[in-house]
Amino acid sequence: MPDKPTPPESIEQLLSRANELAGLTLGDIAKELDIQVPKNFKREKGWTGQLLELKLGAKAGSTPQQDFPDLGVELKTIPIDINGMPLETTYVCYAHLTDVAGINWQDSNVRNKLNCVLWIPIEGDRQIPPAQRRIATPLLWRPNHLQLNALKQDWEELMDMISLGDVENITARHGEVMQIRPKAADGSALTDAFGADGSKIKTRPRGFYLRKSFTQQILHDAFND
DNA sequence: AGTTGATCATTA
DNA sequence: TAATGATCAACT
Numbered sequence: 001m002p003d004k005p006t007p008p009e010s011i012e013q014l015l016s017r018a019n020e021l022a023g024l025t026l027g028d029i030a031k032e033l034d035i036q037v038p039k040n041f042k043r044e045k046g047w048t049g050q051l052l053e054l055k056l057g058a059k060a061g062s063t064p065q066q067d068f069p070d071l072g073v074e075l076k077t078i079p080i081d082i083n084g085m086p087l088e089t090t091y092v093c094y095a096h097l098t099d100v101a102g103i104n105w106q107d108s109n110v111r112n113k114l115n116c117v118l119w120i121p122i123e124g125d126r127q128i129p130p131a132q133r134r135i136a137t138p139l140l141w142r143p144n145h146l147q148l149n150a151l152k153q154d155w156e157e158l159m160d161m162i163s164l165g166d167v168e169n170i171t172a173r174h175g176e177v178m179q180i181r182p183k184a185a186d187g188s189a190l191t192d193a194f195g196a197d198g199s200k201i202k203t204r205p206r207g208f209y210l211r212k213s214f215t216q217q218i219l220h221d222a223f224n225d
Numbered sequence: 226a227g228t229t230g231a232t233c234a235t236t237a
Numbered sequence: 238t239a240a241t242g243a244t245c246a247a248c249t
Binding site for chain 2: 053087183
């Protein structure tokens with residue numbers, strides 16, 4: 001039987017475990033845990049993240065909390081190309097569209113999630129079968145003041161639009177480093193939001209995503225200082 | 226229905 | 238070809 005990973009007791013232990021994964025393939029990890037690797041991610045899009053959560057001992061399940069609440073650390077896998085550039089934007093959290101009055105940046109889900117992130121870059125070119133994709137060197141990141149300010153600005157702009165009833169006018173083009181995009185099982189999912197005249201309307205659920213240029217900067221800073 | 230894990234695939 | 242908008246699965 002495969003090992004049953006326990007939650008890491010410290011950030012050092014978490015980092016140590018993560019660093020041991022560098023160079024391994026997703027197939028290696030899956031084999032250890034006795035898990036089947038999908039041939040592609042057309043269906044199991046979150047498979048990689050869940051595999052690493054299990055391997056590193058993150059709390060299972062999907063709650064709005066950090067992956068390692070005791071350590072205050074969030075785990076994120078990020079697909080990169082051969083040059084180490086992000087291939088996809090990074091989902092941060094769900095965007096609440098009602099009851100937004102009184103929420104400030106410091107107490108926001110975005111600020112909480114991004115306070116401390118363990119990034120695990122993984123080869124993500126679609127031509128590489130999932131089982132053969134290699135894990136690169138993980139990095140622990142805390143946003144610096146510039147990054148924090150950029151995130152805060154975008155968050156405030158987008159939250160303003162939501163509170164002013166402009167949800168329907170938000171597109172992925174808004175936001176310098178962070179955008180809002182649909183986040184649902186399909187187009188039929190609807191949730192409450194405020195309309196332009198202050199009335200309640202139904203709209204597609206949305207989520208916050210980090211732009212590739214932003215995550216690219218994070219990876220670059222970590223390995224080129 | 227909401228929120229997590231994300232990547233897919235059509236469009237511009 | 239890159240980015241936006243859409244979608245898939247598991248779990249609460």
